[in-house]
Amino acid sequence: MRIGIFSDCHFGFAEGTERCDDAFLQAKQALEGVLKKKVDFVLLAGDLFDSNEPSPEAWKQAFDFFGIGKKVSSNLSVEKVLRDGSKIPFSWGSIPMVSIHGTHEHRPKGLVNALEVLEAGGQMVHLHGNYCLVSNGVETVAIHGLSGVPEKVALNVLQAWNPTPVSNVFNMLVLHQSIKEFLPTEDDMSVSISLSDLPSGFDLYVNGHLHWANETQFGNNRFLLTGSTVVTQMKRLESQKPKGFFVLDTGTKKLEFFSIPSQRLVFYEKMAFEDASLEDVRNRVTGYLDGLFSKSFDQKPLVRLKLVGSIGKGFSSSDLQLSKLIAPYKEKAFFSADESFSEVSLRQKIAELRAFQKSKVSVLEMGLELLDKNLSETPFDSAFDSRQIFEWLSEGETEKAMEALMESKAKKEGKQTVNDLAETPSSLKAL
Ligand SMILES: [Mn+2]
Numbered sequence: 001m002r003i004g005i006f007s008d009c010h011f012g013f014a015e016g017t018e019r020c021d022d023a024f025l026q027a028k029q030a031l032e033g034v035l036k037k038k039v040d041f042v043l044l045a046g047d048l049f050d051s052n053e054p055s056p057e058a059w060k061q062a063f064d065f066f067g068i069g070k071k072v073s074s075n076l077s078v079e080k081v082l083r084d085g086s087k088i089p090f091s092w093g094s095i096p097m098v099s100i101h102g103t104h105e106h107r108p109k110g111l112v113n114a115l116e117v118l119e120a121g122g123q124m125v126h127l128h129g130n131y132c133l134v135s136n137g138v139e140t141v142a143i144h145g146l147s148g149v150p151e152k153v154a155l156n157v158l159q160a161w162n163p164t165p166v167s168n169v170f171n172m173l174v175l176h177q178s179i180k181e182f183l184p185t186e187d188d189m190s191v192s193i194s195l196s197d198l199p200s201g202f203d204l205y206v207n208g209h210l211h212w213a214n215e216t217q218f219g220n221n222r223f224l225l226t227g228s229t230v231v232t233q234m235k236r237l238e239s240q241k242p243k244g245f246f247v248l249d250t251g252t253k254k255l256e257f258f259s260i261p262s263q264r265l266v267f268y269e270k271m272a273f274e275d276a277s278l279e280d281v282r283n284r285v286t287g288y289l290d291g292l293f294s295k296s297f298d299q300k301p302l303v304r305l306k307l308v309g310s311i312g313k314g315f316s317s318s319d320l321q322l323s324k325l326i327a328p329y330k331e332k333a334f335f336s337a338d339e340s341f342s343e344v345s346l347r348q349k350i351a352e353l354r355a356f357q358k359s360k361v362s363v364l365e366m367g368l369e370l371l372d373k374n375l376s377e378t379p380f381d382s383a384f385d386s387r388q389i390f391e392w393l394s395e396g397e398t399e400k401a402m403e404a405l406m407e408s409k410a411k412k413e414g415k416q417t418v419n420d421l422a423e424t425p426s427s428l429k430a431l
Contacts (some may be wrong), residue, residue, distance in 0.1 A: 001170075001302060004034025006113045007045030007208035008102065008247035009230030011065070012058025015050075019334070022264060023050065024061040026229045029260045030245040037247045037258070041076060041095060041134050041141075042069065044124075045208030045226045046102025046176030047150055049114050066123045078125050080132040083161075083375050090125055094329050096134060103148035103174040104206055115147075127174070129161045140251060142166040144202070148176035148209065155192040158199070158416045165201040170250040181216075182225065195223060204248065206254070212237040215255060224255065224311075231266050232302035234336050239268035265301040267292060267333075273309035273341070276347070278320055281311065284309040285322075289329050300333050307339035311350075317341040355391040367394075384408040 009027035010127040014020050034042055040146045049058055071094070076099070090096070091197035098267025101115040119126040144163040154177045155421065178191035195218040198205055205223045212235070213227030229243050241257040249255075271284055292303070306327075311317060322337050329335075352370075368390050375386060384404055392401040 001134070001136060001141055001250045002038060003141065003172075003248045003250070004031075004039035004042040004245060005206060005226055005248060006034070006042075006226070007176075007226040008047040008211055008230070008232075009044070009065070009128065010047055010050040010104065010230050010232055010234055012054050013050040013232055015055060015057060018056075019132040019264075024064065026243060026260050026263055027065055027095040028068065029262065030243075031065060031228045033245050033258055033260065034247060035068070035072055035095070036249070039095075039247060040074070040095045040136060041078075043172070043174065043206065044097065044099035045174050045206055046100050046163060047103070047104045047208060048099060048118075048229070049105050050232070052105050052107050053218055063123075066097065066118070071099055074135050075363050076134055078132050078134050080125055080127070080130065082130050085154040092122060098127065098134065098143050098145070098209075099124050100127050100145040100147040100174050100176055104150050106150075112327060114416060131163065131166070133166070133169070140166075142169050142171045143174060144171065145174045146176075151191055152180055152189050153192070154178075155197055158193065158197065163199055165203075170204075171202045172200065172204045172206055174206045174208075177207065178209060179207060181218075181424065182210055195221075200222075201249075203253075211235070213241055213246075213257060215257075220325065221257070229260060231264060231302060234266055234268060236268045236270070236304075239266040239304070246373045249424075254343065262298060264299045265297065266304070266338045267301055268304045268306075270306040270308065273307065275310055275312040277312055278315050281307065281320060281382060282325060285325050289326070291330060293332050301334050303333040303337075305335070305337035307337075308339065310342045310348075314341070330402075341349070 009030075010023045011027070013023040022410055031042065043219075049064065053059065054062070064154070070092075073091070073093055074095045076096050080088040080090065095333055101113050104115045105115055107113045115124070115126040119123050125132050127143065128147040129145075131142055131144040136145065138185065142165065144165075146158060146161060146163075149157050158175075163173060164359050175193075177193050180191050180194040198221070200221075202221070205221060206226060207224065207225050210225050211228035211232065212225065214225040216223050216225075224246065227241070228238075228247065229245070231238055231243065242265070243263050243304075244259040245257050247258065256286050269288055271288070273281060285307075287303075289303075305322075307322070311320075317339055320339065322339055326335050326337055368387060371390055372386050384407075388399050389404060392398075392404075
């Protein structure tokens with residue numbers, strides 16, 4: 001049999017924004033894509049919706065999506081086998097859809113989730129701690145599904161469920177969890193399952209939740225991260241591979257990835273600097289953006305800029321004004337940009353501390369020297385009595401110090417503007 005596999009469609013994502021149709025348009029192409037590849041049924045690995053209480057707009061996206069599958073006739077039968085052994089038969093006359101629910105649809109025990117509603121409405125088979133058998137009369141495939149559960153209990157739930165493969169059929173195990181091997185954290189609250197914890201004997205392990213597609217081998221087992229069909233967060237891993245869907249052939253065991261034809265691209269650019277001047281930073285950012293937008297895109301891309309490292313002495317990252325730098329391009333993309341510069345490099349700071357240590361000056365003198373040194377690189381320079389300011393600061397007389405600083409700032413600039421006043425803390429507005 002041929003099975004279309006994808007997940008994390010996130011219907012309802014970015015509602016009320018320019019990107020409100022992204023989830024639907026990309027999921028629609030994924031479904032049309034697998035149908036074109038003549039799959040026998042479709043397996044979804046969770047997070048069909050972005051919210052556990054979808055809006056009418058999100059429900060409309062979901063029904064438009066299932067409507068596409070309803071047009072393709074099929075005589076496959078599906079039988080859901082509950083934990084107590086009871087069986088529920090499904091036949092719709094159209095291509096079967098099987099899904100677990102994800103963390104986004106998760107609702108507290110006792111409450112109905114959106115995928116249970118879809119099953120009741122005859123759109124799909126929903127699995128959670130049970131399995132179903134999909135049969136075309138010649139071949140049967142067993143799908144064992146565990147829907148998304150809180151990460152800290154995921155391993156316990158999986159072990160308590162303890163699924164075993166059905167003999168003589170192709171068996172798939174579908175989850176919607178974080179997996180230790182794919183995340184940098186070892187925090188048991190955010191991830192509890194390792195590949196080695198997965199019960200053995202399944203022909204293919206499928207996991208939604210992590211939004212970048214990946215196929216990996218562990219032991220003799222095949223593990224598939226379906227990835228999402230839409231970008232919901234601008235992550236580095238999501239920028240490296242386009243969004244798409246998989247087609248599995250249980251006969252040849254071939255698993256193929258196909259890109260969604262028309263999709264919003266993500267560019268993730270991390271720029272590292274070392275004691276750079278503001279000019280260096282500006283040139284590199286504009287150089288990158290000029291290069292990027294020398295090409296044209298059929299959809300406004302997502303651009304993530306991450307500036308790290310250090311800028312040289314005498315420069316302040318607040319003078320950089322990253323948003324102004326991006327402003328000329330802002331109609332061309334959806335931007336997320338930030339910088340986390342330290343204003344001098346750590347190496348330089350350590351060298352300074354060493355030098356002070358050698359000269360064996362007192363802590364007070366050390367502080368004063370540091371203040372003088374830093375001031376000498378600002379427009380304040382010797383505009384006021386730094387020793388006096390330092391004494392006030394060390395005695396907790398912050399108000400006095402601020403007053404003196406504001407006074408010398410005003411003197412330096414010759415006037416005080418309305419903007420200055422607006423930025424002045426209320427206690428100083430009387431100035
Ligand atoms: Mn998701």
